[in-house]
Amino acid sequence: MQQALVVVDMVSTYDFEDGEAVARAARERLDAMAGRIAEAREKDLPVVYVNDHYDRWDGSRERLIEWVLDTTPHADLVRPLLPEPDDAFIVKARHSIFYETPLGYFLNSRELDTLTLVGQVTEQCILYSALDAHVRHFGIRVAVDACVPLDEELGRAALQMMERNMGAELV
Template sequence: MAPAALIIIDMINTYDHEDAETLVPAVRKALPGIATLLKRARESGAPVIYVNDNFGQWRSHHGELLDAALRGRHRELVEPVSPDEDSLFVIKARHSIFYETPLAYLLGDLGVEQLVLCGQVTEQCLLYSALDAHIRHFGVVVSFDALAHIDAHLADAALRMMQRNMAAQLRSTGDITLDSAA
């Protein structure tokens, strides 16, 4: 297997937005899978990279985003998957984890060839990120039981698109291994 990195998308969240209450049940369902992947990546030495929306807070950094999320309405959704001191963190302002971020450079520097994607929102940020990873020639594995959605029908369609149009491998958390890029 090519050296892989676990990419955790938008899980540092205050859940203080329009779709939050629709999203929260799906996040609760996805949390065990995300926590399992996180534990597995940390044990294997594979890079763990959080790519997170900055929520329009242009003066913030990852510590401030995490502190705000842990003070937010759903701390219990953030705490189990919080970054540790070895985690890497990339701030994004748009849907894709690559758009106007240094992520591609970071992945190249780490020698990563395959991305394991998890987090939220399947039909938005995950879909666009999978496309951008594919066009940059990264292998893409999507952990379908470690994803949260707002609209289940759109999420199902997004997963089918990732698999068919972007050559993404859809796997359950139990079927994903992570190898260190080191």
């Protein structure tokens, strides 16, 4: 098993419907997310960021990160989770980390076959990404303490679906 940690949508402005609720939930899980990232780096596992692009198509992660930090009132949620220079950073336009992104090619070219997902939102981007990983035959692990739900009840239901329907390991 060759694993990667995938950080989903944590470079965020939180400027969207329900953004304040997501920011509150992210604050509760910030230490766990930072811990998962640090643990992956200690184990020398690839850390891959897949993030919304906010209609910024210039292809520069540095400019995207700078713009997010300059525009969000929640920079304190973003800074502790920023990618390091050697981390992969892939932009996405929709909910799934795979939808029209080069992520599948990236993972296959490095013979990575198991993904541990952390990030936001559990019942949206995490769920859709887990389904897309499943249909592509990747092993799925979901770090429950490091995934941010919009709604706690729907988040739990999404975790159950990932475990039952996609064989995801909840860690």
